[in-house]
């Protein structure tokens with residue numbers, strides 16, 4: 638099942654998503670929708686409903702993780718499976734790190750949400766480099782292995798960015814303005 642925007646907002650309430658994570662998720666949704674409209678206009682076949690629900694719910698496990706500990710990715714994945722949303726669970730599962738086979742595959746909702754999440758810091762659209770800096774500041778202090786893994790993941794993301802923007806008619810730096818005009822409902 639792919640939930641509607643209303644159902645996603647209700648799920649955010651049910652799982653007590655903090656306000657700042659909601660604002661982040663809404664901006665990630667706008668970014669992902671802008672990219673998807675444009676990829677679809679160039680032959681991709683992305684579902685806007687799936688993009689919207691996946692982006693709205695990608696951090697659905699955050700409250701439980703912050704409150705009781707655990708990995709917000711695994712928690713979010715489990716929540717989506719329990720609520721009968723296996724397609725969304727897959728997106729949640731790979732929003733931090735893509736599986737290599739997902740990276741190699743043609744454009745997918747999972748790739749677009751993985752990329753879009755890395756372009757939004759709190760609720761602001763930023764460059765990948767800015768987001769990397771923030772993540773390294775916040776999590777990189779946990780050890781050299783962690784900071785290496787973060788940098789490697791961003792290289793993957795940079796490659797995906799190049800692949801996406803080879804196709805699109807606008808530049809990565811134009812996303813902030815375009816996302817500001819985007820709405821989160823409609824257009825499957």
Ligand SMILES: [Fe+2]
Nearest residue numbers: 695696709732
């Ligand atoms: Fe997340």
